Amino acid sequence: MSDPARSVEFRGGGFVAQRKRGVGLMVFIVLLLLAEWGTRTGFISALTLPRPSDVLLTFQELYQSGMLFKHLIPSLTRLVIGAAIGATIGITVGVLIGLFSLARAGLVPLVAAIFPIPKIALLPLFVIWFGIDEMSKYALIAFGTFTPTVVATYAAVDNVDRTLIRMGQSFGLSWRSIVAKIVLPGAMPGILSGLRISLTIAIILLVAAEMLGAEYGIGAYILQAGSLYDLERLFAGVVILSVLGVVVSGVIGAVERRVLRWRV
Amino acid sequence: MDLRLDNVSHHYGDTEVFRDISLEIPSGQIVCIVGPSGCGKSTLLRMLGGLEQPTSGRVLQLGAPPQGCLNPLTYIFQDFALLPWRSVRGNISLVLEDHKMTPKAREEIIADVLARTKLSEFADALPKQLSGGMKQRVAIARALAVNPAVMLMDEPLSALDSQTRELLMDDLISLWTRQPFTAVYVTHNLAEAVRLGHKIVVLSRRPGQIREVVSLETPLAERRYGDASLEAQQQHLWGLMRDEAAAADAELLHV
Numbered sequence: 001m002s003d004p005a006r007s008v009e010f011r012g013g014g015f016v017a018q019r020k021r022g023v024g025l026m027v028f029i030v031l032l033l034l035a036e037w038g039t040r041t042g043f044i045s046a047l048t049l050p051r052p053s054d055v056l057l058t059f060q061e062l063y064q065s066g067m068l069f070k071h072l073i074p075s076l077t078r079l080v081i082g083a084a085i086g087a088t089i090g091i092t093v094g095v096l097i098g099l100f101s102l103a104r105a106g107l108v109p110l111v112a113a114i115f116p117i118p119k120i121a122l123l124p125l126f127v128i129w130f131g132i133d134e135m136s137k138y139a140l141i142a143f144g145t146f147t148p149t150v151v152a153t154y155a156a157v158d159n160v161d162r163t164l165i166r167m168g169q170s171f172g173l174s175w176r177s178i179v180a181k182i183v184l185p186g187a188m189p190g191i192l193s194g195l196r197i198s199l200t201i202a203i204i205l206l207v208a209a210e211m212l213g214a215e216y217g218i219g220a221y222i223l224q225a226g227s228l229y230d231l232e233r234l235f236a237g238v239v240i241l242s243v244l245g246v247v248v249s250g251v252i253g254a255v256e257r258r259v260l261r262w263r264v
Numbered sequence: 265m266d267l268r269l270d271n272v273s274h275h276y277g278d279t280e281v282f283r284d285i286s287l288e289i290p291s292g293q294i295v296c297i298v299g300p301s302g303c304g305k306s307t308l309l310r311m312l313g314g315l316e317q318p319t320s321g322r323v324l325q326l327g328a329p330p331q332g333c334l335n336p337l338t339y340i341f342q343d344f345a346l347l348p349w350r351s352v353r354g355n356i357s358l359v360l361e362d363h364k365m366t367p368k369a370r371e372e373i374i375a376d377v378l379a380r381t382k383l384s385e386f387a388d389a390l391p392k393q394l395s396g397g398m399k400q401r402v403a404i405a406r407a408l409a410v411n412p413a414v415m416l417m418d419e420p421l422s423a424l425d426s427q428t429r430e431l432l433m434d435d436l437i438s439l440w441t442r443q444p445f446t447a448v449y450v451t452h453n454l455a456e457a458v459r460l461g462h463k464i465v466v467l468s469r470r471p472g473q474i475r476e477v478v479s480l481e482t483p484l485a486e487r488r489y490g491d492a493s494l495e496a497q498q499q500h501l502w503g504l505m506r507d508e509a510a511a512a513d514a515e516l517l518h519v
């Protein structure tokens with residue numbers, strides 16, 4: 001009993017996602033400073049990586065010449081319309097698969113068959129079907145958003161707590177009420193995390209579609225810069241895409257925090 | 265409105281769950297069902313509420329449900345089954361929204377059941393903010409809101425600690441004394457059965473059959489925690505259960 005007292009070692013904690021503001025920003029800043037320092041000292045040659053400050057200057061030019069919005073607005077329009085079509089159809093089909101065994105039996109193999117097709121490879125087909133202009137781009141983006149959304153949605157519907165559904169039935173709720181008030185809200189977390197992935201895929205496909213045939217758009221801008229080996233402009237375009245990705249992720253995060261406040 | 269089970273038997277594939285159960289659930293009484301694990305108590309309760317169909321036999325509803333009854337057969341679940349994304353008020357409102365009534369009438373029902381279950385202050389809380397006992401009180405309030413003819417309760421208190429259980433049992437007794445309701449109450453806990461039951465049905469091990477039906481005459485309000493005559497009844501029930509439970513255990517060893 002003469003052993004010295006020692007406090008019990010803490011070994012709990014962790015494994016919980018916490019909000020830490022500013023850390024993400026710090027990572028970006030540190031990487032940029034490293035690149036700036038490397039290119040200035042000659043540690044990184046100008047051919048390998050453009051200097052971040054030069055990219056910033058290019059970006060400024062782009063903004064001042066008014067070309068930024070000339071490229072950005074058509075791109076955003078394509079992204080929003082295409083992703084909205086794809087996500088809407090995807091969520092609808094996913095819910096149908098989740099609710100009806102017949103839809104599941106018929107559509108799950110089909111979805112599995114089209115999931116691994118690189119959608120970019122189908123662009124010529126879409127051009128034939130929908131014409132060279134905007135429709136084919138919407139279709140490509142929508143198609144690419146559709147498949148991951150379907151899979152995420154029906155998995156989310158499958159995961160809704162069955163005891164809650166039995167509860168709804170035992171209180172005599174109508175089928176519509178059960179779907180609208182129990183199944184859909186219960187599937188919401190899974191649907192939102194599916195959207196995180198499918199919207200990112202939509203950005204990738206946006207660029208691909210614009211590279212193949214568009215006068216304006218971020219993809220077209222990057223393609224032009226790339227064919228001239230103009231690394232500053234290429235990177236300015238890439239930065240826009242990255243910012244777009246961060247914005248999409250941020251928007252979904254904000255929606256999740258609002259809609260999923262009830263989660264423990 | 266009474267309920268009657270008429271020679272009900274049920275199989276799941278090759279497993280015979282229970283055999284030839286006939287039972288009367290008279291209105292205004294609480295019928296407790298006890299029995300060893302796996303003897304089909306939950307299945308029986310699902311049949312009473314129409315969530316499952318028996319292989320043979322009939323589940324009968326005798327007489328019409330009383331006026332103003334929105335959902336004659338209403339469950340209270342062991343795991344509460346509250347929608348986590350709805351507040352206490354929203355969870356109760358859920359079961360009223362499919363019925364034609366003015367928003368004002370709905371608000372009145374909600375306020376009334378919240379007051380009866382002493383939850384008025386927590387109307388806007390989300391389930392995650394409530395303790396287990398409070399969650400079950402919300403589930404009870406939700407069941408009361410549809411003015412059920414028969415309440416079907418499957419081990420409603422077994423997810424709770426023993427103090428909360430005592431408190432909720434007192435709540436149930438005072439709810440019943442103020443306004444007698446009909447209930448079928450499945451439990452593992454013999455103390456609960458002798459506190460709440462007018463009739464206690466003891467089932468045998470699987471395939472479940474009725475071993476004995478014990479009737480208790482002491483009015484609910486006069487039953488006290490640790491009452492000697494209740495204690496004696498509980499001993500008697502435990503005698504019946506012990507043999508069944510031991511035999512069920514021994515069977516498991518032989519599979």
Ligand SMILES: Nc1ncnc2c1ncn2[C@@H]1O[C@H](COP(=O)(O)OP(=O)(O)OP(=O)(O)O)[C@@H](O)[C@H]1O
Pocket residue numbers: 276279281300301302303304305306307308470
């Ligand atoms: N959907 C089902 N399909 C197949 N077998 C089932 C199903 N539901 C229950 N069973 C079986 O039927 C038997 C009775 O189950 P039930 O849940 O009704 O028992 P119980 O008396 O409520 O048990 P406990 O006291 O553990 O809650 C068990 O052996 C169980 O394995």
Ligand SMILES: [Mg+2]
Pocket residue numbers: 305306307418
């Ligand atoms: Mg059970």
